[in-house]
Amino acid sequence: MLKIAFLSQKGGSGKTTLAVHTAVAAHEAGERVVVVDTDPQKSATVWGEARSQDYPIVATAAATELLRVLDVAKQEHMTLAIVDTAPHAAPDATKIVRAVDLVVIPCRPTAFDIAAAGSAVDIVKAAGVPAVFVLSACPFRSPEIAETRTILAEYGLPIAPVEIIDRRAFSRAVASGRAVTEFESEGKAAGEIRSLWNWLKEQM
């Protein structure tokens, strides 16, 4: 079972959005997926409760219970666990990243997100866990996208070639317990998420 965590110390960077959409894209691509929501805000859990589909499974767990939940998921023959995390999860963050195969750090192309990226990088580098960046909620065709790529490249981690654009489809889909690949299967947002999942799979 592959394990991916979405991590950033910055609130609102897109962790939960990317986690749930990637989970559905992976499910649609044939994976047996569990989303593990370790954030006390329970955003992914609320999304899971609003869903009419049974898959992907959404489990709620404190960071201290993560290893046990991942163990159960493996016994249940899940092939992919996607872990959503709380912002400012500093002590728990180390525990979480040590439990997974790949950490995805979402970063909006804004000064505040870029400034916060370093602390997530410090956590993954200290734990020795592979990590990648994904540019999230990018204003369409904005010059900040390329600027952000240049700045993040200095950390020496891979950056997803696909950018996730700021699109209403993401928030609309989530509001109805869906993902963009279900809400507008042929839409641009769905295409971005499928590309992201295909690329993440290649990183593991």
Ligand SMILES: Nc1ncnc2c1ncn2[C@@H]1O[C@H](COP(=O)(O)OP(=O)(O)OP(=O)(O)O)[C@@H](O)[C@H]1O
């Ligand atoms: N690509 C996108 N297009 C449109 N809206 C987006 C996109 N990504 C995120 N958002 C919106 O931005 C807000 C924050 O996103 P999200 O909840 O995924 O961030 P988060 O990192 O999980 O936040 P927190 O740190 O509070 O858990 C949400 O309202 C979400 O709908």
Ligand SMILES: [Mg+2]
């Ligand atoms: Mg969240």
